[in-house]
Amino acid sequence: MMSSLTRLSGALLLSTMLATTAVLPAQASGVMRLDEVPVGELDPAKALDNADSLLMFNVYDTLVLPAQGQPGHVPHLATGWTIDGNVFTFTLRDGVKFQSGNPFTADDVIFSIDRMKAIGQGNSYLFQIVESAVALDPMTVQITLSETYSPFIASLIRLPILDRAEVMEHLGPGEGEMGDWGQAWLSTHAAGSGAYEVVSHNPQAETVMVRNPDYFLGVPEAAPDEVHLLYGLEAATVRAMIATGDHDISSQWLPPEVLAAMVGDGAHLLQQAGVGGFYIKLNTLKAPLDDMNCRRALVNAFDYATAVAINQVTPDVAAAVPATGAITVGMFGANPREDGVLTRDMDAARAYLADCAYDPADYTIELSWIAEVPLEERLALLMQQNFGELGFKSEIVRVPWALYTDLVSSPETTPHVSQIAVNAVTGDPDTLFYPMYHSSQAGTWQSPEYLNDAEVDAALERGRTAADPEERDAAYHALNDRLMELAPTIYAYDLNEVFAASPRVTVPAMEDPAYDFSLDAMGLTFRLIVMND
Amino acid sequence: MRVVWAFLRRTGTALLVLFGVSILIFVIARVIPGDPARVALGPNATADQVAALRLALRLDDPVPLQYLHYMAGLVRGDLGISLYTNRPVTTDIAQFLPASLELIFTAGLLMVAIGLPLGIIAARFRGRWPDHVVRVVSLTGVSAPSFVWAVAFMLIFGYWLKWFPISQRLHDSFQVAPVTGFLLIDTLLAGDGAAWRDAARHLVLPAFALALAGIGQAARLTRANMIETYDRPYIEMARAFGFAPGRIARRYAFRPSLIPSLTIIGLDFAAMLGSAFLVEQVFGWPGLSRYGVQVILRKDLNAIVGTVLVIAAMFILVNIIVDLLTVLFNPRIRLAKGGKA
Numbered sequence: 004m005m006s007s008l009t010r011l012s013g014a015l016l017l018s019t020m021l022a023t024t025a026v027l028p029a030q031a032s033g034v035m036r037l038d039e040v041p042v043g044e045l046d047p048a049k050a051l052d053n054a055d056s057l058l059m060f061n062v063y064d065t066l067v068l069p070a071q072g073q074p075g076h077v078p079h080l081a082t083g084w085t086i087d088g089n090v091f092t093f094t095l096r097d098g099v100k101f102q103s104g105n106p107f108t109a110d111d112v113i114f115s116i117d118r119m120k121a122i123g124q125g126n127s128y129l130f131q132i133v134e135s136a137v138a139l140d141p142m143t144v145q146i147t148l149s150e151t152y153s154p155f156i157a158s159l160i161r162l163p164i165l166d167r168a169e170v171m172e173h174l175g176p177g178e179g180e181m182g183d184w185g186q187a188w189l190s191t192h193a194a195g196s197g198a199y200e201v202v203s204h205n206p207q208a209e210t211v212m213v214r215n216p217d218y219f220l221g222v223p224e225a226a227p228d229e230v231h232l233l234y235g236l237e238a239a240t241v242r243a244m245i246a247t248g249d250h251d252i253s254s255q256w257l258p259p260e261v262l263a264a265m266v267g268d269g270a271h272l273l274q275q276a277g278v279g280g281f282y283i284k285l286n287t288l289k290a291p292l293d294d295m296n297c298r299r300a301l302v303n304a305f306d307y308a309t310a311v312a313i314n315q316v317t318p319d320v321a322a323a324v325p326a327t328g329a330i331t332v333g334m335f336g337a338n339p340r341e342d343g344v345l346t347r348d349m350d351a352a353r354a355y356l357a358d359c360a361y362d363p364a365d366y367t368i369e370l371s372w373i374a375e376v377p378l379e380e381r382l383a384l385l386m387q388q389n390f391g392e393l394g395f396k397s398e399i400v401r402v403p404w405a406l407y408t409d410l411v412s413s414p415e416t417t418p419h420v421s422q423i424a425v426n427a428v429t430g431d432p433d434t435l436f437y438p439m440y441h442s443s444q445a446g447t448w449q450s451p452e453y454l455n456d457a458e459v460d461a462a463l464e465r466g467r468t469a470a471d472p473e474e475r476d477a478a479y480h481a482l483n484d485r486l487m488e489l490a491p492t493i494y495a496y497d498l499n500e501v502f503a504a505s506p507r508v509t510v511p512a513m514e515d516p517a518y519d520f521s522l523d524a525m526g527l528t529f530r531l532i533v534m535n536d
Numbered sequence: 537m538r539v540v541w542a543f544l545r546r547t548g549t550a551l552l553v554l555f556g557v558s559i560l561i562f563v564i565a566r567v568i569p570g571d572p573a574r575v576a577l578g579p580n581a582t583a584d585q586v587a588a589l590r591l592a593l594r595l596d597d598p599v600p601l602q603y604l605h606y607m608a609g610l611v612r613g614d615l616g617i618s619l620y621t622n623r624p625v626t627t628d629i630a631q632f633l634p635a636s637l638e639l640i641f642t643a644g645l646l647m648v649a650i651g652l653p654l655g656i657i658a659a660r661f662r663g664r665w666p667d668h669v670v671r672v673v674s675l676t677g678v679s680a681p682s683f684v685w686a687v688a689f690m691l692i693f694g695y696w697l698k699w700f701p702i703s704q705r706l707h708d709s710f711q712v713a714p715v716t717g718f719l720l721i722d723t724l725l726a727g728d729g730a731a732w733r734d735a736a737r738h739l740v741l742p743a744f745a746l747a748l749a750g751i752g753q754a755a756r757l758t759r760a761n762m763i764e765t766y767d768r769p770y771i772e773m774a775r776a777f778g779f780a781p782g783r784i785a786r787r788y789a790f791r792p793s794l795i796p797s798l799t800i801i802g803l804d805f806a807a808m809l810g811s812a813f814l815v816e817q818v819f820g821w822p823g824l825s826r827y828g829v830q831v832i833l834r835k836d837l838n839a840i841v842g843t844v845l846v847i848a849a850m851f852i853l854v855n856i857i858v859d860l861l862t863v864l865f866n867p868r869i870r871l872a873k874g875g876k877a
Binding site for chain 2: 034036041042044046049051052123124125126127128131186187190191205206207208209211229231233235236237239240243244246247249250375403404405406408409428438447448449
């Protein structure tokens, strides 16, 4: 019996081996593949990370888009808007149809805001200040905010517009009239008007999308016909797939050495800068870092050039750009790069240390790094060496993300030093710095500094309430100066997201500054990508 | 009758074990550091949003109460919603389990089809070159973890030689409606031979990577047991009767040597459900092991408990099957039980 089993197994194996000797199917023309981290969230009200944003930006449309190659926003589903204090009135584009064929109207905008607020996940916090949204007529919508918030237009980048009629047909069970607000259905289906339609969605494996033939702006001929967004691929797998022509665009999460190897295999690099920074955060309530001079000593002892070098991909490209101050270059209030970048200054570090009330030998600094981000371990080692030169003892602590978010909820459990890369959710500095430094926001993953400074609070509040761009710029310049003085954070470098791409694709928004959206994930707008085959 | 009674007794014990596992994993999942609501809602969620989700998930209830609520759902076939995929856990398991099982069944097939014959050859030609070759091959197989083989196979057969695909389960050009979730079966049901071949080709590298250690282990064990059997007097008698060496190997040496190999292969098979994670990760295989690790990292409580329960149930099931097969193939056990009856 068992020998029969072995023979049967052998026969099956042999037949499989013979059957599988066919030539590999070639990558189909017009099909583009890219990858991101697990998992892809298709419901736009729950979209959080890059994978979710990629789906959101390509399957759904928003009222406005970031202007390419310049600051500000341009009309998209809205053709224009007026602002009167806290009241924003949008004129909507006529003739737009959702992928279902339903026409786009003001009711869809109102429904999308209501749904976002009701579900309370993803980026819904951006819209909690919406007091009311009413339709003045089918193609005009008026949104009133409960408080003044100048960057609201930028927030609309995170408000994908859903097809109300389609979602209402698919409400699932739940409390109240709206049931589950269509959450169950929208986790596997789309109700957008975007340039690409979802064909299939497996949140752990891939989402397949095809071009929407009725897209209101049209999809250029050169754009991909079909897109496969794959989730959770290993670095080695992506490298091999791009080299064999089975993959087109990597995620930005690959180690620099893997990206460099892919360049060696013939890939080219895509870049997205100006979206955020890498911050080494100092707990300002924990001795010896509650002394500003001790913090300044560390800020000056940090080796900025080596931190950038750790991220070097090729001699010309790094996943890091030297910082010029607290604010990322490209945003309101940033110091221009021509005026110089942050550098190590051991003399200044020693001078500040001399004014510090604490003896560094009496303390052991906890240098934490997020377990899911191996690069941070290298930076922790760099800091250990840098700070050791000042006489600080330090201990490197590996902290899983889930634990880190708990630890930072109290200043006592927050490590002396935390490392975080943060992007501006809407591209506006308010979404980057208000959650970091306003005293009302202390004790989150973004604000382990526990900074409590009236001048910083005032600058942040001016930044979000001033209507005039010049006034906002001045507010953020004041913020920049004050932060550099207080030294709650080591501004290690500005982020420069680097992706590897096969020769089959050209991505103008990430290869030519004139087309740069300066917003995370928006550079990979599929309809603007050119397939070269 | 005794065998049926033994099966029922094992099933009862298995249910008790599953009950114990459910309590253990339910408590352990809640001891892992981190707030699942905070992790699920993302870094920008407000404290109110986190509190609302904690309330919805009953995370503020005492753990025993949470467990009772979970078990009430479980008996209705409701394992809750996964915070990782925002879908019912049962939907996730139904989608990801067949992918893992297909991979593991294929790896198991390779272990039997290659490991056992290698062991037989090594024992048959003990001390000669085929034996040395098999020993080197099997030692190589067991000496490196499966993810090392996964990366090596991917580089050699996918990247350099381009013989096999290195990611996913099926090429984009094939569309096969899921029926069982097993692509080798679904493609046959669809009558699409090209898709079947493509699905089989996608299986080759991950299945070999996963099976290699088991192949080595099965070969070594079979060899050792067969060598021991070859030294038995009845084999000498068979030789004295002039039976052909092949017949002696197959009929008189191999069968008694199989029982330990069968047990080990069974255990390996069950263990692969949990350990296939790295192979699934390397080959982008959308299976349950990969899902299990991701939900642990995200502290997705419902999905952790659901996944562990399914893997534990599979482990217990395979053990019961192995025990039954052992009874079936071992006349001493079978006859002893019969004798008692």
